[in-house]
Amino acid sequence: MTFTNRTALVTGAGRGIGKAIAETLAAQGCTVICVSKSAESCGAVAAAITAAGGKAVARAVDVSDGPAVAAAAEALLKEFGKIEILVNNAGITRDGLLARMSEADWDAVIQTNLSSCFHWTKAIGWPMCRGRWGRIINISSVSGVIGNAGQANYAAAKAGMIGFTKSIAKEFARRNVTANVVAPGFIKTDMTAELSAEVQAGATALIPMQRFGEAAEIAHAVAFLASEEAAYITGQVFSVDGGMAM
Numbered sequence: 001m002t003f004t005n006r007t008a009l010v011t012g013a014g015r016g017i018g019k020a021i022a023e024t025l026a027a028q029g030c031t032v033i034c035v036s037k038s039a040e041s042c043g044a045v046a047a048a049i050t051a052a053g054g055k056a057v058a059r060a061v062d063v064s065d066g067p068a069v070a071a072a073a074e075a076l077l078k079e080f081g082k083i084e085i086l087v088n089n090a091g092i093t094r095d096g097l098l099a100r101m102s103e104a105d106w107d108a109v110i111q112t113n114l115s116s117c118f119h120w121t122k123a124i125g126w127p128m129c130r131g132r133w134g135r136i137i138n139i140s141s142v143s144g145v146i147g148n149a150g151q152a153n154y155a156a157a158k159a160g161m162i163g164f165t166k167s168i169a170k171e172f173a174r175r176n177v178t179a180n181v182v183a184p185g186f187i188k189t190d191m192t193a194e195l196s197a198e199v200q201a202g203a204t205a206l207i208p209m210q211r212f213g214e215a216a217e218i219a220h221a222v223a224f225l226a227s228e229e230a231a232y233i234t235g236q237v238f239s240v241d242g243g244m245a246m
């Protein structure tokens with residue numbers, strides 16, 4: 001894969017899938033802006049990348065806070081000149097059957113998982129278009145593709161990311177800016193560690209490959225979509241899920 005000194009911003013880079021994406025892009029020579037909610041987690045990832053000889057900085061930004069994202073993006077664009085790769089990965093779950101789901105749980109998941117894509121893409125997407133080169137990769141979920149009982153809020157946000165991505169792919173295509181979705185299945189991170197052993201066993205039974213994926217397996221797909229070689233791919237949804245959603 002070819003990367004020519006690109007600058008990438010990865011949200012939710014403090015742990016799990018986002019950390020793997022940040023490390024993989026840094027290993028390909030990108031300068032990586034690691035964003036997470038707490039300064040501690042993204043700071044540790046950026047420090048580890050730097051210690052390994054890569055280029056990374058950390059910024060604590062609540063991605064659900066529109067004005068905070070706009071201010072952070074403006075400052076980062078001034079500091080770096082351009083941000084050419086945007087990976088909207090930060091996400092949360094607030095699972096529960098609809099009858100018991102509170103409006104607060106609905107709002108938190110929509111704002112963190114879906115509205116965050118709007119905030120970051122609005123702030124960084126147009127400068128990318130002006131530079132005539134860009135890659136936007138949004139991390140959705142198998143739940144957004146096939147739905148999941150107990151995840152109406154999460155599946156709605158993740159399906160929303162797909163419609164959002166296809167729309168901006170059409171808006172930005174003429175400017176050589178692509179936008180694609182990666183839809184992971186069950187991946188071994190803190191998010192799935194919260195699931196009971198019974199739920200994990202039930203999920204594994206639904207995966208043709210009969211195992212949870214590794215965060216690095218998502219990161220490789222993201223890195224390809226961010227590379228020069230993926231120039232003619234836009235508006236697509238890539239399931240990386242051991243065959244779960246086929």
Ligand code: NAP
Pocket residue numbers: 011012013014015016017018035036037038039041042061062063064089090091092112113139140141142183184185186187188189190191192
């Ligand atoms: P994770 O281990 O729980 O890590 C989530 C990351 O998102 C953390 O770095 C966290 O920041 C950050 N984050 C959460 N809320 C934020 C906010 N308001 N502002 C800024 N950052 C915030 O999650 P993961 O499993 O790696 O999942 C990453 C993405 O993949 C999510 O969008 C998730 O929905 C999606 N996904 C995961 C799976 C899976 O099986 N794991 C499957 C399908 C899709 P802190 O480090 O500061 O807490």
